[in-house]
Amino acid sequence: MHYSVNAPRRDERVKDGDEKVNTKEVIFEQALRIFSEKGFERATIEEIADQAGIAKGTFYYHFKSKSELFEFLLQQGTHILMDNTMTALQKGGTVVERLEAVINELLSFFQDYQEFCRMIFSEILGPAAAPTRWEEIFKPDRQKYLLPVIELIREGQEQGIIRNISPQTALQAILGTISTIAMTQIFHGEHFDKMKVSSQIREILFHGILVA
Template sequence: MRMTRALGKRLPIFEAAVAVFSEKGFARATMEEIAKRAGIAKGTIYYNYRSKKALFLSLIEEGIERLETAVKREIARKEDILGRLEALIGAQLSFFEEHRDYCKILLSEVWGLGNRWEKQVERLRSGYISIIKELLQKGQAEGVIRKNLEVDTAATALFGAVAVAALNAFVFETRYRYDSILQTLKDLLLGGIREPAGTVAAPES
C-alpha cells in the first residue's frame, strides 16, 4: 500500500506492516517479521511505535484517511447526487483494487472483529460512512432517493457491498473484469435506493 509522503522514514515500516498483517493477521504477525520485511532493525520500529497494536492502529487510521480523501476528490467532480454516489462507488472500488492488502486487513481484522477494534470501526462509521449517509440524505431531500430508505443501514450496506466485492475479486480471484464489477455494483446498489422512474417526489422545501 502506497502511503503519503508525510510518513517519511516510516514509509518502509508501513509498507512492510501492511504486507505482513495481510498475510498473517494481527495475532500471528510479529514486529520481528515486519522489521525483516522492511529491511530495518526491530528497534527502529519500536522507536516509532511502542507496540504492534500502535503500529496496526496507525496503519488503519492512515488507510481510512486516504480512502476518504480519494472519495471526496471524486465526488467533488460531480454535481448531481446520483452522479456523486456513482463516483463514490467507483472511487472506493478503485482504492481497494490499488490497495488489496489493506482491503483484506480492513475487512478481516477491523470490520470482522469489531469488538477488538471498536474505536476504529467507529472511526470508519463517523468518517467514511458518514459521507455516504450525507449523500443519501441529500438525495432524499431532492426527491431522487426513496423517502422510506433507512439511511444508516443503506450507507453501511453500500460500503460493505463494495468492500466485499473488491475483496472477492481483487484478493481471492485470479481473473476479474473491473468494468463489469463496477457496473454491477452501480446497478445493484443505486437501482435499489433511487426513486422509481415517474415517481420522483418533489424536493423538500
C-alpha cells in the same frame, strides 16, 4: 501499494544512484503486507523486521509498539478514502452523479489499496472485542465518512430519486455489495480490477437484480 507516511522529501535523499532506503518506509510496507496476510495477532515483529531486512531492535527504534504501528497504518488508509471521497463529492453534480462518485471512489480505493483493505477487513470487521481502542480510534473517522453519504441519500429521497428506505440500510447495501465483491476477489488472490465490475455494480445497486 505505497501510501508512505513521512516520506523524505526528495532533497533529503542522498546518493541518487545508491539505493538509500528509508527504513521507516520499508517497515511500513512489510508491516502492511504481513498484517494483511496474517492479521494483527498472528503477525510478529520478528517477521516484520526480518522481511524489512532489519533487526528487531531497529523496529522499536522507529515505532513505540506493534499497536502503534498498526493504528497508524489504519488511520493513514482511512484518511485516504475519506479525502478522496470528500474531494469527489465537492465536485457537485446531480444526486445520482454524486452517488456514482462515491461508488467509484470506493472501488478505486479497493483497487489501489488492496493490501490495506485486506488488513482492515482482517482486523476491523474481525475480532470485535479487539484492543477496544481501535473502535474508539475508528468511530469518529467512520462517522465523518458515512454522514455525508447518508446526507446524500436523504437528498435523493427528498427529490424522489431514491427509494424511500432507511438511509442507513441503503448505505450498508452499497458498502456491503462493493466490499464483498472486491474482497472476495482479493482474498482469492485475484487482482481486483474495478473496470470489470463497476458497471455491473452500479446496475445492481441502482436497479436491483430483477429485470424491470
